[in-house]
Amino acid sequence: MDWKKSINAFIMNRKITVILIFLLFLAIVLIAISLGPVKLSLRELFFGQYSNILRLRITRVILGLVAGAGLAVAGVIFQGILRNPLAEPYVLGVSSGAGLGAALALFFNLSMELLPLTAFLGAVLTMFIVYNLAKLNGKVSTQGLILSGVIVGAVFASLLLFFVSISTNEAMHGITWWLLGSLQVFDIKLLIAVSIMILTGICIAIYFARDLNAISLGEEEALHLGINVDAVKKILFIIASLISGSIVCVCGIIGFVGLIIPHAVRLICGSDHRLVLPVSAISGGAFLILADTISRTLMPPVEVPIGVITAFIGGTVFIFLLRKKQKAPF
């Protein structure tokens, strides 16, 4: 067998897949901008006097891209460093921490502008507690991280419910809506800050892609390949947590993207993280933009919570992919 031909055909195959995914992404962006509760032709939208609506839709698309990309990349990172295909961005309790931070801001009647900040602080605090709880003899084990993440998440979720139930504050009920997730952009400055943070995070993750490949073989395997496993794990853990935390701050808790997208990408383009990370970012963005478009246009003027859409489409598409491959998914 001509091994070089075989390898080249394999690489070519993957390149074509990536290009197709990118084209699909562009198509979804265009569709998302042209669709909305107000029916406008593309001509009217771009050259008419509807620049406000255009701007509104574009910011939503940007938030969708950034949040979707961030969630998918955070999912890939957690699945890789925890070597657990069921890991997702919220598995280590970051979402409960952010939710608790937001609830506290509402509980103490702080101004709405402070809400994203307290939510972010809640996420960072959770990350810090989870990491240090998992540390034993100066070593952070994978099982330790998952256990302490799940436990801290559960404790914070119950505290969140506690504050919601004892609060007489009307605004507090808004937290439920916030927890369902939405891509509405309230503050353009916040969007910019979060975008920069998430894009930086994704770039750093891609920089460590090969280390992530080695770590997903096993920590000792990675060590024998010359990877400084402890340092890389710590950096990637912090990045993935910051990404998930900052996404929760701007658009609440949107489930399923971080779990489904990495899996779907692995099914389609294999497991090399140098490919999985960027392709997941684009696919996650496209997926969230699509879900948001559906949530806006399904039954206007009501916005269907985006989490409902992501779970519904994500679940169906994923089952389809799995059935089609008929192989062990992981």
Next chain:
Amino acid sequence: MNVSNLVIADNVTCGYHHNQQILKDVSFKVKEGEFLGIIGPNGSGKSTLLRAASGCLKPAFGSVLYKGSNLYDIPHHQIAKDFAFVAQDTVFSFSFTAWEVVLMGRIPYLARMQQETSRDFQIARESMQLTDTLQFLNRQVNELSAGERQMTIIAKALAQDPKVLFLDEPTSHLDIGHQVQILNLLNELNRKKNITVIIVLHDLNLASEFCNRVLLVDNGYIFKAGSPEEVLTYQNIEEVYKTLVWVNKNPISGHPHILLINKRN
């Protein structure tokens, strides 16, 4: 410093918890080009010894020297160019192809973000040829049989172009065909490429046939070290394994051959 002593363990005491040391004050030397077998009962500290010597378990006391310098002072990526490790069984959580896994053996030679060069491809291909794994290079590793998967892992280790190859019971899940195939391959690498092999083995007869020297480990100490003929005597085996055996000679190679005894007889 005698350079022919490649790896020197000097009064090594180590374990996984502070208050529970598995290896106790162990010293040994490995010469360049040696084929060293480590044998001993379950839980005696064989794997721990291999981990300490290969640089992934830092001793609590004592030191491990590689080419005269302290192994734990050498940067990870530098060690990975000289040491490769094959575990008993590698669990793949994700669907890498055999080719991708073997190519990972080149990681120590590549800077971050650097693409593999044609030389890396060449070395990966040669390693797959040597291990007879080239035929399934585009298959997913978790779809391969245990034997094929282990050969792929060995190919990855060879792609690291190591001077020392550490193996932790690489054949214990495999049939005799694969066992002998792997040990013959190691033997060939040892003779032709002068790769030093340090291997933990459960099967005393494999150790007897293939190793120049064996360390018999018992309860965290080295019970006996020497040639298979010196170590694999029925007295030593009975004392360490608490089992009666009959030691014969392999009629073809002349190495000790250990026979089990059914209690009925």
